[in-house]
Amino acid sequence: MLELYTDRLRLRTVTPGDWGNFLYTHSSEQLNEFVRKPQSESVIREKFERVLENRQFCEGEWLLTIIEDAHTQDFIGFIGLQNSDAEMGQMQVGYMLHPSAHGRGYASESLQAIIDWACLSYKPHKFIAYCIEQNIASTKVLEKCGFKREGLLRENCKIGEQWFDDCIFGLLAAERG
Numbered sequence: 001m002l003e004l005y006t007d008r009l010r011l012r013t014v015t016p017g018d019w020g021n022f023l024y025t026h027s028s029e030q031l032n033e034f035v036r037k038p039q040s041e042s043v044i045r046e047k048f049e050r051v052l053e054n055r056q057f058c059e060g061e062w063l064l065t066i067i068e069d070a071h072t073q074d075f076i077g078f079i080g081l082q083n084s085d086a087e088m089g090q091m092q093v094g095y096m097l098h099p100s101a102h103g104r105g106y107a108s109e110s111l112q113a114i115i116d117w118a119c120l121s122y123k124p125h126k127f128i129a130y131c132i133e134q135n136i137a138s139t140k141v142l143e144k145c146g147f148k149r150e151g152l153l154r155e156n157c158k159i160g161e162q163w164f165d166d167c168i169f170g171l172l173a174a175e176r177g
Contacts, residue, residue: 002065004113011065011079011110014051018066021075022048025096034135035096037160057122059086067097067110076101079110081118089125089173091118095141107141112177115145119173127171132157132164139167147171 004011014022025031026047027038051064061083067076077097084092093114095107118124129147131138139149147169156166 002063004065004117005070006109006113008070009076009106009110009113010068010070010073011113012068014048014064014066014078016052019048021066021098022051022078025078025098030099031096033159034132034138034164035159057083059083062094065114067095067101067106076106077110079107079114081114083122084128089123090128091122091124091126092128092130094129095138102137107138108144111141111145115171115173115176119176124173126173129169129171130157130166131169132159133167134164139169142169142171145171146175146177 001013002011003013023041023044026044027041029038032038054061054063057063062080063082064078064080067079068074069076075098077095079095080093082092082094084090093111095111097107115127118127127147129142131142133152148171149167150170151168153166153168155163157164
């Protein structure tokens with residue numbers, strides 16, 4: 001079981017007891033505004049079961065962790081790391097925080113923690129993040145953690161019936177702060 005700590009946060013492996021928070025974050029219209037249209041509970045349950053089964057960090061797989069308050073164990077959100085291209089040493093990052101945790105620096109703190117852990121454990125060359133252009137808060141988190149906008153993928157993300165442009169951000173492991 002993975003456990004990472006910062007001064008305020010604990011990042012840990014997802015357990016069966018996390019179902020309620022997983023369901024909430026994946027079905028909330030507000031939280032998924034820049035990600036996807038909320039899916040049915042059965043589809044979300046299937047995703048949750050895959051997360052629980054995925055204990056190998058193989059190429060193409062996501063390692064999803066819970067972000068919680070290190071002192072109270074209150075749920076803050078999720079942060080994930082994908083081993084997107086082992087040969088090229090590339091990992092993708094993504095995160096989603098509960099609305100009550102927005103604006104408190106938790107996203108950047110947890111992102112920095114998982115990047116540091118990945119650098120020590122896997123020695124990647126580069127981290128990549130996708131963020132639709134309208135998601136200003138996520139852009140600020142990425143930039144705070146040293147990511148640089150490397151390009152724009154036009155109409156790369158479809159949410160409902162609407163297409164959005166994706167910004168692609170990169171962070172070379174050698175340049176991390």
